[in-house]
Amino acid sequence: MFYLGAGVKSPSREVCDKLTSIGFNLYCKGYTIATKANIGTDSALIHGAKIAQSLINGSHQTHITEGLDDISIGFAVIYTPDGNESLDSFHESTIGAKEFILDVAKDSKVKILNVGNDNTVNDRIKLKSIYDHAFSNYGVELKTFLSASAYKFLPRNAELSSKTYDHYIEQNDHICTILSDCGYTSPTGCAQRDLFNMKRSAFSEHNKYTNNRYERLGTSVINIQERIATSYIKKTPHQYNKKYCDHFAIHSALKDISKKAKGRNITISLSAPVLNNCHPSNLLKIIEGINSKFTLIK
Structure with a gap:
């Protein structure tokens, strides 16, 4: 199962913490991110997925950047500060995310979940509990665990x-x-x-x-x-x-x-x-x- 990850390249640390939590949670649910792997929104989602893969010994990929024309996208998780979820009204400054969504999903009606819209994320992707409660399956509070794992996956250099x-x-x-x-x-x-x-x-x-x-x-x-x-x-x-x-x-x-x-x-x-x-x-x-x-x- 695949979802698309895209968004701005300079989200705040607070937003990146949410994106990391979402990447973690969705990996545990069996999802792989289809992404350009840019800095910012993309890298925060991938970071969460990598931590989840390590914790649960997951066998499926955390993310893919190639062969995107050959996969089926279930939905898109994005971050733009305006919280916009309509492809018809994307601001010029975030037009790159819109074009990527259309190129990969090939569907202007694909479900978009924008982390810039807190109500949308909490109500429709059901993630509020991961911010507030213990991650009972592994006996650890997720925010604390993600923070402790922040520098677990270092680049080779x-x-x-x-x-x-x-x-x-x-x-x-x-x-x-x-x-x-x-x-x-x-x-x-x-x-x-x-x-x-x-x-x-x-x-x-x-x-x-x-x-x-x-x-x-x-x-x-x-x-x-x-x-x-x-x-x-x-x-x-x-x-x-x-x-x-x-x-x-x-x-x-x-x-x-x-x-x-x-x-x-x-x-x-x-x-x-x-x-x-x-x-x-x-x-x-x-x-x-x-x-x-x-x-x-x-």
Whole structure:
């Protein structure tokens, strides 16, 4: 059984949590996602399905991206902020999702369940209980389980570490990287502040900017000799909705540092506050597409 997954590429972390829960639940019900596997809506649904497959030792595929012309679609799970479920009234900004639905489902009347419409999701796909109650079949609250499993499925170019920056700062094959807000001159988060204090003089060079400091968004500054870098992945909250995560800036900044790191391992802290709104499924999808090795400090 197949359902189609599509939607915007920068949903909030809260929305991604819902999408992950839905992907988990529908996999347990025997469904496979037909998707382009893009960052955002797609990757969050797939992430939930992968966790479910691991938990129940499922034998069917979590998702497919090829051969979509040869399958039958039961319904579509999408996310657009307007909650729209009518193909006739899709906004221009989400027209890509509409075209994908029509291309794969080949039916303008296919049932669309939009996670942007809470009433629709709860009433018609019957998922409210998975947010509020214990997942009795496995003896665990689903939200807690999904959170604990967030970094279980790492891409091949990433490793999870329980060590600190201190362990890597003197290793020549690592670039210890601070993930920063363009509007700040020093990092937030205990681990990043510790790194900043260890290399304060070197990091101070990174704070030279033009009159418009926001031009740094999506870029990285690196000091190969000191094995440190700063990646600017966020603007201060007043620039965006506080729940917004700029996946494009994260991708751009990490890709920039990858080019400058000259084959070295990029080491970042997952506890960096600027990642608070970035869902793990999307961060891992970004990392997967970058030609560098990453060490992710828990």
